[in-house]
């Protein structure tokens with residue numbers, strides 16, 4: 001049996017959100033298995049163009065053989081730069097399906113899944129130096145605490161960081177099984193998977209610098225979108241979704257925008273629709289969809 005690379009989430013809704021013009025230019029910044037990209041290509045005419053980004057080498061094997069399509073092996077935090085490199089200043093729509101692909105979760109050696117014992121890795125880009133091993137074994141106690149606190153929202157973050165630092169004085173923590181053993185006392189049997197998922201999420205976000213990349217990417221979107229162009233973004237955890245929501249609402253990640261004497265403020269985007277989430281049916285056949293949140297906006 002061949003395993004599917006990735007079953008696209010909210011496929012119709014996300015691509016509908018782009019309001020595709022037949023001869024438009026689009027970007028899918030999280031290509032993965034190419035599910036969303038294929039649907040965009042289905043809706044484009046022969047003069048349409050699609051550029052896609054993925055930082056994972058494995059994703060490159062899914063490249064689509066189509067003259068209208070270009071796959072770029074880069075981090076989407078450099079989206080503007082690499083679109084320019086390909087002669088494109090502005091596009092009609094940007095699609096993002098953030099986070100980890102099923103493929104990344106399913107290949108044990110990548111170290112993303114709590115289901116397997118594997119070396120601590122979790123790099124989306126296999127060429128990067130920073131891995132889960134580095135975070136767990138080299139970070140200062142305070143840095144580790146902040147990672148668990150901010151990205152895992154773990155109340156026991158200070159004690160977890162302490163324990164890891166104590167343990168690694170005698171022995172390096174090389175595998176996910178070792179990490180699990182070290183943190184055993186924080187994993188209550190009834191909630192083991194939930195807490196473990198939070199710990200993994202925290203380390204993964206740090207390893208891939210996901211928040212920094214997301215912020216840099218979001219800030220470029222108003223510039224790379226034509227007026228009336230659309231963005232259609234799926235997030236999978238609250239930290240991500242909060243940044244997307246706030247950026248769409250007032251062009252900022254935190255705080256309130258400056259208002260003029262009438263109380264108005266200028267924003268580059270306006271939201272289209274409210275929040276869209278998958279149906280129960282979709283979640284039943286694709287468990288990865290359970291935490292998905294789709295937001296759509298238009299460049300003013």
Ligand SMILES: C[S@@+](CC[C@H](N)C(=O)[O-])C[C@H]1O[C@@H](n2cnc3c(N)ncnc32)[C@H](O)[C@@H]1O
Pocket residue numbers: 006007008009029030031032033034035036037053054055056059074075076077097098099100101102124213
């Ligand atoms: C959820 S999957 C996308 C699946 C895709 N929509 C499909 O239908 O197959 C997310 C993909 O985005 C990639 N990715 C995540 N963050 C990235 C970043 N900052 N730059 C480039 N690619 C990134 C991951 O490597 C992964 O392949």
